[in-house]
Amino acid sequence: MKFRVLNCLFTLVTSLVIGNTFAADLSQKDLVQIFGEEFAAKQSSINKIIKAPPEVAAEVLAALQDESLLSDGKVVVIKTNEGYLDPISHVIVKIDESSLETPNLNNILRSDIETAASQFKLLSKDPEIREQSLNSLMADMSGLNVAIVKSAKEKESNAGLITKFNELIAMLDYPSSNEEDKIKAIQTMGNSSSAKVQEFLKGLLKKNDAGEFIEPNNTLRVAIELALRDYQSRKSRSEIVSNIFTGLSLGSVLLLAAMGLAITYGLIGVINMAHGEFLMVGAYATFIIQSIFRAHFPGALEYYLVFAAPFSFMASAMLGLVLEYLVLRHLYGRPLETLLATFGVSLLMMQLVRVIFGAQNVEVANPSWMSGSFMPFQSIFPGLLIPYNRLIIFFFSIFVVFITWLVLNKTRMGLFVRAVTQNRTMASCVGVKTRQIDSYAFAFGAGIAGLGGCALSQIGNVGPDLGQTYIIDSFMVVVLGGVGQLAGTIIGAFGLGILSKFSEPFIGAVLTKIGVLVMIILFIQKRPQGMFALKGRSAEM
Incomplete structure (x- = not known):
């Protein structure tokens, strides 16, 4: 009792x-x-x-x-x-x-x-x-x-x-x-x-009904004002750090969404409007694994994400492989038809998910080790709140970047991908099976997007329209960073994330997006190749 x-x-x-x-x-x-x-x-x-x-x-x-x-x-x-x-x-x-x-x-x-x-x-x-x-x-x-x-x-x-x-x-x-x-x-x-x-200190500086200060001693009022000023200074630092972390958190999501797009767009030049749906597939794959664990392994539910991440990658990668084989390889060199075809595939995938899972959002819960938040350095940054799920997703995105870098720079397939990206004709002349590399690279990029969907399921709603929220931002990241450039994608994603979070409190989310778009258009006018461009025989990834 x-x-x-x-x-x-x-x-x-x-x-x-x-x-x-x-x-x-x-x-x-x-x-x-x-x-x-x-x-x-x-x-x-x-x-x-x-x-x-x-x-x-x-x-x-x-x-x-x-x-x-x-x-x-x-x-x-x-x-x-x-x-x-x-x-x-x-x-x-x-x-x-x-x-x-x-x-x-x-x-x-x-x-x-x-x-x-x-x-x-x-x-x-x-x-x-x-x-x-x-x-x-x-x-x-x-x-x-x-x-x-x-x-x-x-x-x-x-x-x-x-x-x-x-x-x-x-x-x-x-x-x-x-x-x-x-x-x-x-x-x-x-x-x-x-x-x-x-608030208690501020209350002492107020006046009562008789027009007198609640704290009548002038010396004490000056001390209170200095204490409040110091608190506001620390709070301003806290807000700056909070905006930076929130921007990095948004950037990590954009990075996972845009990284696969940067690889496929740089390799085969396809404007894939269905790329956002690979995010959606990864998120629903996470939901499926969670449901399986709830039904059959409730004692191990805390660890379902360990299995959901590779499953999300495989589900999106296999779907990407099928899409490339059935649709895209027949449309290479025809950008307008490719854009329209992938847009149609996007609508088809969203409707298919509505038929299978319903139009309503599904619940994907955080494990206990990703739930809650902590408040570090409160004496320096009062009110600073760091959610565990966003912190873990940030480090997860860094880990995915590292794995992607290893694949592109330390494996045979990565060598072929960079060769085809740099000069498709020459790569074909020396024996590289460019069509096969296109398929593998497209599947790999789709799989990375699936990992992004797995991460997104831990911080937002999972529904049929999930991918549409990030597809435009993903294209902006790729264009800003440089087509096919991993380093540019990283800087572009985190840069846009931080810029957005610092701007939103002043001009709102809608005007922030418009401002970012205008900024990118002006930047591309001066530097069409983006922040990073392919030079010589090195892909510089």
């Missing part, structure tokens, strides 16, 4: 240390008031519970939250597995169950109980519970008992939580402190990364 766990958190030492700061022990008469009809009496009863010794208060408050605190109008008991427990004497009592009822509490009283219970969670053995309690109490300090906070802080061993305890205590003690202690409190709060603490 929850109240049993909480009760164990409060030891005899706790009672001895802070017991003298609380009112007299609770009585049954005090508890019975909460079952009455008068709102004021109920509030008075809750206040008496809060002021009781912590081991008693925690048990009663937890029972109120669990709706296991019952009364027959004369005696209040807590329902347990062993029977009905008297919260005052801690003995099992016999009572007529038919006469028991729960208290009638409105939202105001429930909020008071929740706030009060949060105080006692500060003494929990679980650091996550203590942190949640601290965050909750910083947001609402009404009715907070300073003695409990200070006692919990003395027992805290986690450095990060000690800092939060100091910030909370600084806010609580500020109104009653002298000028010297207030300066120290302002310094403590000024170094905080919590927005709630900064």
